[in-house]
Amino acid sequence: MDLKRWLDGAATAIADWQAGFAPFTAHPSLQVSDEQLAGVFAEFTDRLGAGNYPYFHPDYAGQMLKPPHPVAVAGYLAAMLINPNNHALDGGRATSEMEKEAVAQLAAMFGLPAHLGHLTSSGTIANLEALYVARELSPGRAIACSEEAHYTHARMAGLLGIPAVKVAVDERGRMDPAALDEVLARGEVGTVVATAGTTGLGAIDPVHEILAVARRHAVRVHVDAAYGGFFTVLAGRADRAGLEPAPWRAISECDSVVVDPHKHGLQPYGCGAVLFTDPSVGRFYLHDSPYTYFTSDELHLGEISLECSRAGAAAAALWLTFRLLPPDRDGLGEVLAAGRRAALDWAALLAAGDGPLSLYQPPDLDIVSYFPAAQTLSGVDAASARVLAAGMNDPQDPVFVSTLRVTADAFARRHPGISADAGGARILRSVLMKPESEDRVALLHDRMQRLAAG
Numbered sequence: 001m002d003l004k005r006w007l008d009g010a011a012t013a014i015a016d017w018q019a020g021f022a023p024f025t026a027h028p029s030l031q032v033s034d035e036q037l038a039g040v041f042a043e044f045t046d047r048l049g050a051g052n053y054p055y056f057h058p059d060y061a062g063q064m065l066k067p068p069h070p071v072a073v074a075g076y077l078a079a080m081l082i083n084p085n086n087h088a089l090d091g092g093r094a095t096s097e098m099e100k101e102a103v104a105q106l107a108a109m110f111g112l113p114a115h116l117g118h119l120t121s122s123g124t125i126a127n128l129e130a131l132y133v134a135r136e137l138s139p140g141r142a143i144a145c146s147e148e149a150h151y152t153h154a155r156m157a158g159l160l161g162i163p164a165v166k167v168a169v170d171e172r173g174r175m176d177p178a179a180l181d182e183v184l185a186r187g188e189v190g191t192v193v194a195t196a197g198t199t200g201l202g203a204i205d206p207v208h209e210i211l212a213v214a215r216r217h218a219v220r221v222h223v224d225a226a227y228g229g230f231f232t233v234l235a236g237r238a239d240r241a242g243l244e245p246a247p248w249r250a251i252s253e254c255d256s257v258v259v260d261p262h263k264h265g266l267q268p269y270g271c272g273a274v275l276f277t278d279p280s281v282g283r284f285y286l287h288d289s290p291y292t293y294f295t296s297d298e299l300h301l302g303e304i305s306l307e308c309s310r311a312g313a314a315a316a317a318l319w320l321t322f323r324l325l326p327p328d329r330d331g332l333g334e335v336l337a338a339g340r341r342a343a344l345d346w347a348a349l350l351a352a353g354d355g356p357l358s359l360y361q362p363p364d365l366d367i368v369s370y371f372p373a374a375q376t377l378s379g380v381d382a383a384s385a386r387v388l389a390a391g392m393n394d395p396q397d398p399v400f401v402s403t404l405r406v407t408a409d410a411f412a413r414r415h416p417g418i419s420a421d422a423g424g425a426r427i428l429r430s431v432l433m434k435p436e437s438e439d440r441v442a443l444l445h446d447r448m449q450r451l452a453a454g
């Protein structure tokens with residue numbers, strides 16, 4: 001698609017819509033001439049160019065970052081020109097409907113039999129909502145999450161005034177169900193948070209086993225699938241991109257799930273989602289808003305969310321994207337499968353072990369972890385930092401990866417041969433979120449090997 005054509009199409013469509021209302025003159029205080037804008041726009045775009053890494057390029061394989069799909073950009077722009085607010089139906093009539101439809105597609109993706117859900121401004125806020133409901137349902141009881149869970153769970157539990165208990169992980173960074181059983185036997189926990197795709201390694205907690213343990217103790221389960229959630233469309237797929245289905249299928253029996261369309265859903269930032277399997281939890285959101293909710297008795301999304309104002313444009317962009325690339329096997333599935341194959345290919349090259357880099361652990365999703373050869377952990381740490389910096393700062397052929405700090409214990413469980421002379425080490429990590437990574441992996445691997453060889 002030609003983005004410029006559709007940006008123009010968005011502006012034209014909204015101008016045509018506006019032309020159907022009585023004409024008025026824009027206030028002089030708001031007027032900016034094209035010449036004035038040209039004066040600062042060049043500086044602005046220069047700063048954007050000089051001050052950013054090339055997140056769009058497959059040689060950027062650092063953090064969980066990539067530009068939104070052009071369809072989402074066109075959808076966001078069109079709706080943003082109206083700037084609806086999905087708090088209340090009177091503020092975001094069309095986009096609230098779009099949000100409900102897009103959220104229903106997410107619910108169908110996870111196979112939820114019933115749902116109550118909405119978009120949020122981020123995965124953190126979506127998880128906060130799930131933990132808020134967890135607290136309301138079991139006041140005073142803790143949440144339990146793995147040692148590898150996103151750092152915000154403990155922070156949000158603190159904010160909600162409930163304890164957060166850490167559960168040990170196995171040698172692949174997944175929550176250990178036996179350790180969970182011991183924690184739950186103490187009777188302090190009301191909700192377990194399972195992570196379907198950890199931030200560091202993309203590890204998938206065994207949601208099905210966690211669910212069985214939790215139910216034995218009459219404890220709720222929330223799934224943080226902020227990063228991994230869309231990979232559910234690859235569950236049970238027969239080819240090599242396919243994922244073991246059991247953890248994904250179990251999500252439909254859990255109590256809530258969070259997924260971030262601004263990660264693998266091709267959306268711009270400002271788009272997380274939380275879904276509950278019991279719609280009656282909506283009662284915990286009951287509040288009075290004397291200034292809104294007056295045009296309709298239908299559900300206003302503000303009635304079931306902690307946030308007040310939210311961008312209707314985020315819902316519009318997601319809705320439009322899902323019309324063309326739906327969250328199923330043939331739509332987003334093809335995008336995710338390419339990233340997954342890229343990770344498998346790179347892992348195979350690393351595992352072949354014919355250079356200075358070694359695979360840290362096999363990838364569960366599209367995140368590859370590896371480290372430069374060294375005798376000691378401090379040697380691994382220093383070499384990782386050097387390789388990262390050398391790649392980023394190469395003016396001719398830059399390559400961008402990230403580092404991940406792992407503990408000495410976690411490292412030793414995977415690679416016992418390296419002397420633990422420090423409490424932990426940075427290793428290298430590549431997030432292969434872009435489907436274009438698949439064709440680039442051999443080059444990236446070769447480039448990183450040469451950097452590691454010094």
Ligand SMILES: Cc1ncc(COP(=O)(O)O)c(C=O)c1O
Binds near residue numbers: 125199224272
């Ligand atoms: C597993 C997981 N949970 C939660 C979050 C937080 O999401 P956000 O950055 O959208 O607030 C992240 C972010 O990377 C994540 O990977």
